[in-house]
Amino acid sequence: MNPIKNAWYVAALAKNVSTTPIKQKLLDCPIVLYRTESGEAVALDDRCPHRFAPLHKGKVVGDSIECPYHGLQFSPDGVCSRNPHGDCKIPAAAKVRRYPLREQDGLIWLWCGEVDVVGSPLSLGEFFDADHRTLISGYYKLNAHIEIVLDNLMDLSHAPFLHPTTLADASNTESLIFEMKQEGDAVIAYHWIPNARVSPQFRPFWPSDVADNRANITWTPPANLQLDVGVTEVGGRPGDGVDLHFAHLLSPAGANETHYFWIAARNYEIGNEEVSRIMEGQVEQAFETEDEPMIEAVAGYMSTPDLLALKPVLLPGDAAAIRVRRMLQLLREKE
Structure with missing residues (x-):
């Protein structure tokens, strides 16, 4: 009995998401939640595509999150924005999944589905x-x-x-x-x-x-x-x-x-x-x-x-x- 995937789910209370990254798990997927320095909430796959280190153990740098293992940085869209090694070129595959996110009614809602976003999160009224x-x-x-x-x-x-x-x-x-x-x-x-x-x-x-x-x-x-x-x-x-x-x-x-x-x-x-x-x-x-x-x-x-x-x-x-x-x-x- 698998849970419904194509739906909006609450991932966190908005008050608990800050510039200090936190880990969450939805539908068996590890997710990192953080806020950019401008206050925007972001949800990305928690696994760095390089050596699969947990991104939530890293730190926020501007709008990006930095991997604690080798310093790769990922922007809010999940694309690697900085490679501090060698010629600093960024491999095309250096990106992580970005989860559609809505901040509403003091809650952080994520869309974890395998299809495009449908509808909006529940309004509490x-x-x-x-x-x-x-x-x-x-x-x-x-x-x-x-x-x-x-x-x-x-x-x-x-x-x-x-x-x-x-x-x-x-x-x-x-x-x-x-x-x-x-x-x-x-x-x-x-x-x-x-x-x-x-x-x-x-x-x-x-x-x-x-x-x-x-x-x-x-x-x-x-x-x-x-x-x-x-x-x-x-x-x-x-x-x-x-x-x-x-x-x-x-x-x-x-x-x-x-x-x-x-x-x-x-x-x-x-x-x-x-x-x-x-x-x-x-x-x-x-x-x-x-x-x-x-x-x-x-x-x-x-x-x-x-x-x-x-x-x-x-x-x-x-x-x-x-x-x-x-x-x-x-x-x-x-x-």
């Missing part, structure tokens, strides 16, 4: 406008196939059991209302728990113990998800309460390795750095002590990342994740 909300972001790496990670994110029914103290309340499971629908290429899973105990993450910011709770997640291919969670007064409109919007952006590092980038935007306690630190701690706990161990344990017990080939028992909450897997299979067949 108004909910991630830093002028109206407070944003936090982070990154994790998982030792699991990207579709197993997608299974976890598209099935929010696990939250009361895996995250009972961080993200959801286990006492609310029997009143959950679930609906799934597809709009074009997007799959949306709606979860409502009306007139129920407030989710743990919102209790410090909500005046009562009871509210209408929601958690709605939207997938767009190949591995981009936007999650809207929040609480409102019983019978109220969603926009009138407190809410938290997450972008979960997955990228395949290798066959069984997944990059997991996330951004969270809240409409409450705007600008409060202490609340941001608390939220970062909640995300860290939910991921590092709950999601990550479970996802990797599941991956270890699956003899193949092809869930349907294992003929699993299916529950109503699995509908969205199964739809996503079937759509990804169609995309694979087209490739």
Whole structure:
């Protein structure tokens, strides 16, 4: 089950890319990311074509990156721009692959496909406008196939059991209302728990113990998800309460390795750095002590990342994740 290649994937948080080169891996390809002295982000094959030294161990010189082994320099288009040896002539083959790059919404997106660039990266939209909300972001790496990670994110029914103290309340499971629908290429899973105990993450910011709770997640291919969670007064409109919007952006590092980038935007306690630190701690706990161990344990017990080939028992909450897997299979067949 190879990941989709002809797509835009997040390679890094923009704030982490500087004039100090860093290494990344996407679709089993080693990539070096850096910024030129003018601030432009660049993505090139990390292997120098001379002796295959890692370019990320070199340094940025002007707009170029210099190989640490023999000093060859490569410009942002991947072509060797300086050979400091002998007659200084540059061999025609002295070039590396340049990856199309877009810097958008605080993210570095790369096109790793084998065909010309198609379309643009996903736009996160108004909910991630830093002028109206407070944003936090982070990154994790998982030792699991990207579709197993997608299974976890598209099935929010696990939250009361895996995250009972961080993200959801286990006492609310029997009143959950679930609906799934597809709009074009997007799959949306709606979860409502009306007139129920407030989710743990919102209790410090909500005046009562009871509210209408929601958690709605939207997938767009190949591995981009936007999650809207929040609480409102019983019978109220969603926009009138407190809410938290997450972008979960997955990228395949290798066959069984997944990059997991996330951004969270809240409409409450705007600008409060202490609340941001608390939220970062909640995300860290939910991921590092709950999601990550479970996802990797599941991956270890699956003899193949092809869930349907294992003929699993299916529950109503699995509908969205199964739809996503079937759509990804169609995309694979087209490739």
